[in-house]
Amino acid sequence: MSGIRRRAALIHDGCKPLSNSSLDLMTFLNTYQPASVSKAVSETHFSRKEICSIYRGFKASALKSSMTRDGIRKMFAEMFPQGDSEHYADLVFATFQKSPSGFVSFLDFVKCLSVLCRGDIEEKLQWIYRLYDPDDSGKITWHRIFYVLQAIDDLVGLKAKPKYSLHEQTERTNQIFEKFDRNGNGVIVKDDFMDVCRNDPKIRESIKELNTIFPT
Numbered sequence: 065m066s067g068i069r070r071r072a073a074l075i076h077d078g079c080k081p082l083s084n085s086s087l088d089l090m091t092f093l094n095t096y097q098p099a100s101v102s103k104a105v106s107e108t109h110f111s112r113k114e115i116c117s118i119y120r121g122f123k124a125s126a127l128k129s130s131m132t133r134d135g136i137r138k139m140f141a142e143m144f145p146q147g148d149s150e151h152y153a154d155l156v157f158a159t160f161q162k163s164p165s166g167f168v169s170f171l172d173f174v175k176c177l178s179v180l181c182r183g184d185i186e187e188k189l190q191w192i193y194r195l196y197d198p199d200d201s202g203k204i205t206w207h208r209i210f211y212v213l214q215a216i217d218d219l220v221g222l223k224a225k226p227k228y229s230l231h232e233q234t235e236r237t238n239q240i241f242e243k244f245d246r247n248g249n250g251v252i253v254k255d256d257f258m259d260v261c262r263n264d265p266k267i268r269e270s271i272k273e274l275n276t277i278f279p280t
Contacts, residue, residue: 104171109182118174130167133157140219147221155215158198159191188271189261193254204244204252210237 104115122131136157140149161172179187196204196212213236217228228236244252244260261267 100171104174107171108175108178110174110178115174118177119170122170122173130163130169131173132167136168144219144221148218151211151215152219155195155198155212159194185262185268185271189258192261192271193257196252196257197254202254204254204257206237206241206250209241209252210234213237213240 101112101115104110105112108115110118133154137150137153140153140156143149144152157168160168160176162168176191179191183191194200196208210233214233217233241252244257246256246260247253261271
């Protein structure tokens with residue numbers, strides 16, 4: 065395993081404590097003051113040691129203590145070499161809280177990761193919704209559903225079984241949209257999206273199984 069895939073493994077492993085991480089821990093503490101470490105622990109489901117381990121993977125792909133869109137794209141490109149990951153990486157990037165300059169801080173990164181790795185179903189559901197409505201407009205269009213599904217298909221690439229044709233992608237989007245658009249008004253409102261996900265056993269189970277945006 066090389067480069068970012070190694071770093072992804074560090075992050076994905078739940079941020080297991082590292083036995084040979086003295087230098088990384090020193091770097092982390094020099095960059096992140098004790099109060100900031102405590103804040104990260106208090107606002108996530110991770111321990112102090114896990115926060116330090118996650119930081120080791122983050123800093124290798126970040127600009128100082130922040131991550132850019134290009135950094136996220138590069139990370140996904142190396143983790144999903146069998147597909148086209150750019151669009152999905154952009155979707156994930158859009159879910160992060162960002163500074164006015166468009167950078168993602170380590171704290172915001174680890175808070176998102178905490179939801180995916182350790183969050184309850186409500187936390188995960190809120191994150192999934194942001195994939196479809198990153199601006200929190202309260203509604204999701206048919207075209208947005210289609211775009212997200214297409215981005216996921218592109219991400220899986222050659223591993224997709226079966227590979228969906230454009231017609232199949234359109235039909236799949238229609239089926240999903242009809243399920244969630246309860247009022248038939250051409251948009252999916254947030255309350256309907258949440259209610260359908262909470263009450264559909266298959267969707268609930270798939271959300272429970274979601275534990276990371278990174279491959280296993």
